[in-house]
Amino acid sequence: MGWKHWYRELEQDDEAWDVSEEVVLRGRVHLDFCGQPSEIEVEFIVGADSEEQAQAIEEPTELQKKTWEKYMACSSVIHPQVLESIHHYYVGIVEKYRKAYSLWGEDPNEYAPYVERSEQLSDRIQPVSMLISDSSEQDELYLNFSCSWDREHGLGVHLKQMKVNRIQGAYTLYDLE
Template sequence: MIIDDEVFGELNYEFGWTKDTTIDFFGKEYEISIMIDGEEDEEIDEAQYESYSSLMQHWGELQPSFIDVILKYYVQKRHELGYDVEVNERYPLISTSDQLLNHISLTGITIPFPDINEGRDIGITFDCTWDNENGLGIRLVNEQVLKVGYQDVAI
């Protein structure tokens, strides 16, 4: 099923509403998927529109906070795995935002059912060079980072 939504545009239903689009992330264009939790026979919830609209309104100013939390997460994960003392090619020393941006790629925005977390709930997914299988995810509530981890925290 395909609908033409006035906020999202043309959406396809595949176990939720989806749309492929292009978005700028730190000056680079990425082809991403927007995934909106929902049922085929129900309308998209007003809270989901609000979450997405607020994210897009603040997208430029939020990006540095994403990089900050991802960098902290990476440094912690690298330490937990012992790669801060033992060299591992998959987990190189990354200490700056610019270095980090060379190791991640934005892949998606997820908008869950509104009753999961209170507030404007959004997930951001990335591919990363250090974990091809699990990727990287950020969960935002009211445009504040709630969690960072594998992609499943964002889905």
């Protein structure tokens, strides 16, 4: 797919300029994650040195475009690896969530069941967004998921060189990098 037109159609959010000195370019795209069709929000974070420079930003940086295009071209290979990594992470945290749901009087099997294979998590996670910062290295991005076991915070997956680097709650993942 040619992305030139899509880049120009991204919505610019520069209202946070006074606080963050960056511009967010947002768009939506349909994505197939391991057989699960999803529509996700994509955010390109572009830094600016002045308000005038911020207003002139119309597209992601070249590095961001390369990262995005490589991700999309390789997504059918990347997604199964991400799902396998999420499964490995989930096996390590499931007991904590099962105990919490039991304490709350809810059925832990509904939200945090035991699973043996990564495919069993496919209907328990939903990709919702992606973030590509201009301060990132090439081929570095963040995938965010809603998930059945942590309905408040979701799940964040940090990719470097299109390989899983770290997994944790979506809202805390950025704070540790």
